[in-house]
Amino acid sequence: MKIQVNARNRAYSFDSGEKEQVLFAGLRSAVDLPYECSTGTCGTCKAKLIDGKIYDPWPEAPGRKYLKPEQGEFLMCQCVARTDITIELGNFVYGLDPGACLPRSSFGVIRRTRPLTHDVTFLEIEPDRPQEFDAGQFFAVGVPGIPGYRGYSMVNFERQAKRLEFVIKKKPGGGFSEWLFNSGIEGTAVNLVGPLGHATFYPNLGKNLLCIAGGSGIAGMMSILSRAVQERYFDQHRGYLFFGVRTMKDTFFLEELSSFRKAFPGSLDITIALSDEDVPADAAGRHPLLGFDRGFVHEVAARHMKGKYQNLRAYLAGPPPAVDGAIRMLIVEAKLTTDNIKYDKFS
Numbered sequence: 001m002k003i004q005v006n007a008r009n010r011a012y013s014f015d016s017g018e019k020e021q022v023l024f025a026g027l028r029s030a031v032d033l034p035y036e037c038s039t040g041t042c043g044t045c046k047a048k049l050i051d052g053k054i055y056d057p058w059p060e061a062p063g064r065k066y067l068k069p070e071q072g073e074f075l076m077c078q079c080v081a082r083t084d085i086t087i088e089l090g091n092f093v094y095g096l097d098p099g100a101c102l103p104r105s106s107f108g109v110i111r112r113t114r115p116l117t118h119d120v121t122f123l124e125i126e127p128d129r130p131q132e133f134d135a136g137q138f139f140a141v142g143v144p145g146i147p148g149y150r151g152y153s154m155v156n157f158e159r160q161a162k163r164l165e166f167v168i169k170k171k172p173g174g175g176f177s178e179w180l181f182n183s184g185i186e187g188t189a190v191n192l193v194g195p196l197g198h199a200t201f202y203p204n205l206g207k208n209l210l211c212i213a214g215g216s217g218i219a220g221m222m223s224i225l226s227r228a229v230q231e232r233y234f235d236q237h238r239g240y241l242f243f244g245v246r247t248m249k250d251t252f253f254l255e256e257l258s259s260f261r262k263a264f265p266g267s268l269d270i271t272i273a274l275s276d277e278d279v280p281a282d283a284a285g286r287h288p289l290l291g292f293d294r295g296f297v298h299e300v301a302a303r304h305m306k307g308k309y310q311n312l313r314a315y316l317a318g319p320p321p322a323v324d325g326a327i328r329m330l331i332v333e334a335k336l337t338t339d340n341i342k343y344d345k346f347s
């Protein structure tokens with residue numbers, strides 16, 4: 001199918017596969033169509049159908065509440081072209097940077113799962129061929145028998161990765177996360193679309209880094225810190241990570257975080273924020289390279305970051321209330337401009 005996109009600044013045209021969502025067809029063709037979640041919840045990918053027919057496999061998608069369907073508006077991350085179509089976007093649209101990792105549809109096999117806490121599991125997927133991605137990106141993962149895709153941020157960072165590593169929090173009643181906690185899923189083939197996401201870190205950034213993660217939002221931050229440590233970014237710049245969980249029992253990756261700090265003890269600070277309990281007396285003794293504090297992660301970050309907001313880029317990820325709280329704090333208190341606040345809301 002041919003897709004013609006009339007954006008505010010110019011027109012693009014590309015082909016889409018028979019069952020390929022309009023968004024994924026555009027990104028694969030290096031057209032940087034607007035999106036955030038890529039999975040039907042945020043409404044960022046809204047477009048207007050001018051001509052032709054589309055199929056919407058998920059008419060109940062939460063992101064549809066941002067649409068005016070009577071005016072032909074639809075979600076590009078869900079809908080598939082049934083004929084050649086022409087669509088209109090209210091956004092300026094540009095080509096993806098020549099060096100960007102272009103997303104593609106592919107397959108992978110679940111190789112390993114490992115519990116990290118009572119409700120968070122580590123998941124390792126082997127892609128069908130070595131995969132490039134940028135630190136902070138995510139993949140849309142689809143499992144046969146469970147409708148739709150789910151976004152998951154990579155934990156690891158390596159060139160031509162032979163493994164994609166994720167951490168996944170169990171959502172009670174959630175289709176994918178409940179399934180993942182079953183035994184015997186190793187060897188299952190999954191569909192992948194990616195890499196996706198704009199909350200990416202490149203070592204030529206030239207700014208201090210502030211990472212604020214709620215729960216499994218630590219995934220993308222691990223990838224960003226891995227890359228920064230590999231490239232010795234903290235020789236020149238400061239780094240601050242705040243990792244929010246409810247209690248000490250909900251923490252994970254503390255050894256890995258300690259090893260990042262050990263490599264840059266003078267320039268990288270890592271603080272674990274506990275929202276639902278006081279910091280246990282033995283926490284600092286057991287993890288001497290990490291700091292601990294009580295409170296919601298954005299409040300703890302605000303307390304520790306006073307006076308340290310110059311030349312800063314912030315990365316945020318996790319449940320929407322944690323990310324929204326951190327965005328508000330960074331705009332109101334830190335006076336950060338929105339181009340220096342990159343985030344993924346796990347909605």
Ligand SMILES: Cc1cc2nc3c(=O)[nH]c(=O)nc-3n(C[C@H](O)[C@H](O)[C@H](O)COP(=O)(O)OP(=O)(O)OC[C@H]3O[C@@H](n4cnc5c(N)ncnc54)[C@H](O)[C@@H]3O)c2cc1C
Nearest residue numbers: 037039058147148151152153168169174175176177216346
């Ligand atoms: C950019 C991004 C990165 C994320 N990274 C992580 C991460 O690293 N770790 C983590 O634990 N979570 C992450 N999430 C959240 C994750 O994608 C899931 O929302 C979460 O795991 C719950 O999925 P579930 O299937 O258990 O719950 P469900 O409630 O069954 O599904 C949740 C999501 O799946 C999609 N969906 C559900 N039903 C349908 C349907 N019928 N058709 C099409 N789509 C459907 C929708 O997007 C819905 O919001 C991320 C989310 C985003 C947007």
Ligand code: FES
Nearest residue numbers: 038042043063077
């Ligand atoms: S990108 Fe389509 S609804 Fe979020």
